[in-house]
Amino acid sequence: MSSVFMVDARARNSGESLVKKLELLMDRVGLPNLVKSGDRIAVKTHMGAPLTTRYLRSFYVRTAVDYVKKLGAKPTVVETTGLGLLDPRGTAKKYLEVALMHGFSKETLGAEILIMDGELGLDCVKVVVEGFKLKEVSIPKSLLDFDFILNLTHFKGHEMTAFSGAIKNIGVGCVGKETKYFIHYYDKPSVDPTLCDGCGKCVEICPVKAIQMVNGMAVLNQNMCYGCKACQTICSVKALKSTRVSDPSEIQLRVLDAVCGVLKAMGFNKILNVNFLLEVDWKCDCEHQQLGWSDLPIVPDIGILASKDIVAIDKASIDLVNSAPAIPGSQAYEVGAVNPGSDKFKMLYPRADWAFMLEMAEKLGLGFRNYTLIKVC
Template sequence: AKVVDDLVKSMGGVPFLTDCNTLYVGRRKNALEHMDAAYENGFSPFSTGCQIIIGDGLKGTDDVEVPVEGAEYIQTAKIGRAIMDADVFISLTHFKGHEATGFGGAIKNIGMGCGSRRGKMEQHNSGKPEVSKKKCVGCHQCAKQCGQDAISYGPDRKASIDQDKCVGCGRCLGACNFDAIFNRNASANDDLNRKMAEYAKGVVDGRPQFHISLVMDVSPFCDCHPENDIPIIPDVGMFASFDPVALDQACTDACLRQPVMPGSRLDQYLHTEGCEDHHDHFCNNFPETNWRSCLEHAEKIGLGTRSYELIEVK
């Protein structure tokens, strides 16, 4: 972040770091705790050289409805107001696996990260998870991750999800180590991927943009998981592009060429008796996901192109 900040300032810009508030439990549900968490993780004006602005305000309600040309799943994207006020948009992304979208790259960082709390809710609302009573062991890990108090336990000590309270954020899916939580709507993950692409288009359309992705420490889960595991593949490097779709495609292609990290979650899956090898690290990491649905839809609506020329700089 400091390198980008210095470069922007050298060109006469006034940069700021930003993010929007989250739906799930934790310290990013309001701007004050959000900024505390940023400072504690090394993102402060003293270390990065620029200020931090939480894009959708104190409680995640300060947003702008942005029309998205060509959108099929949303009418308007609900984006943090401060983000839409910026003249130039630069994304800096940690590339990783994800339990609902397959991987988290530039498009997810932009679409989900810049969506306000109601924007995140709109992206997630295609499906709400349910619990397999047979697989649930009553460990309470899912309830600890639920920011809506939607998970309770009955006399049988099995979890159940209140569908009226649930917002479909998917945090419980990643928290469960026993595959007891599932989404009955088979298209929910694909719908989420396509909505993210439409939200990302709402963020970047009509203004200068540049995107950087760090394909390092590629964890199996999203960065929001405090219980994350070791990387699933070796470090690859840094990628950059003016096109977020081409960037995500290039990062994915590079990841798929890497060997599996021994002892990782991905390695354990491939050594599980009866597992189906999809010959795709991200699909093997979470077999119910389909990352291609995001990139295909992003290209379809004009966010960018999946074609790219890779120029290596050493």
């Protein structure tokens, strides 16, 4: 049984500020015993999509950065590019612009921000895994330069995985575009010759030159393609086809395989997870195929959790959200997940089974569902 440590969201004086409580939480969970002076620490977080407003606040990240510095370690705030090259966070430059708009900078964080997979999301290596669905996982080369991951996650809902917590922050947030692509799609794009009009825009936009014009028609080399979706986005006649994964359980398994790849490369004991159960939205912090948006939180602020076990912390987070009353007017209220004890994520996303994902995470050896919740303050 794993230990999950918790501080609640109540503050009656300055000493009970969540900033102070976060420091106490990292003390109690034993972070000083997990890293040593000189270690390079990847402080992983998500900095939001252009129009989201409930991403994790930068001052929480700053608190973690300063804490790590006091231990003599060397923190860097890290992220990866979004899946689509032409999307708002599709390149390092575009993502850093969004980050700055949201208050994330070297000055506010006290540390450099590194988009680990490089400007176009190409700087990755592959890790072989014995996963449920994936047999290799693409991870950023620069991730391997770090000694430890401090995984800071804004806990929330997600339409394909039911919830988005520590697991997804690693399984999607610490992998390259190719694995992000294979989480969402079964196959690389192929050209439908009955639709291709020979305009050549896909040839020009492809960053790896995987597409050529042959007899006036685009031909895509799937072995060269790394799944950035640029060609599919730019094609006005939608001639580049691929099959999207529509079954939530399939996506859940692929995310778990990706987590396995990241932790296999880093070491399963080289991570500490911190979940922020604050402004818990029913949607994730990404674009939602647009520019993103944030809704009313579904429950009142609960607090912050920390654990070495990536499965236990997400199970505890789900249990705490389900134990809370819904906020009137929120999406949880609208679907009838009103009372404490109602399964909010199941009612919000009937097609996605969070319990299945955690069961399979345990089977894959990522952690344990059984936990002891230890209240720090």
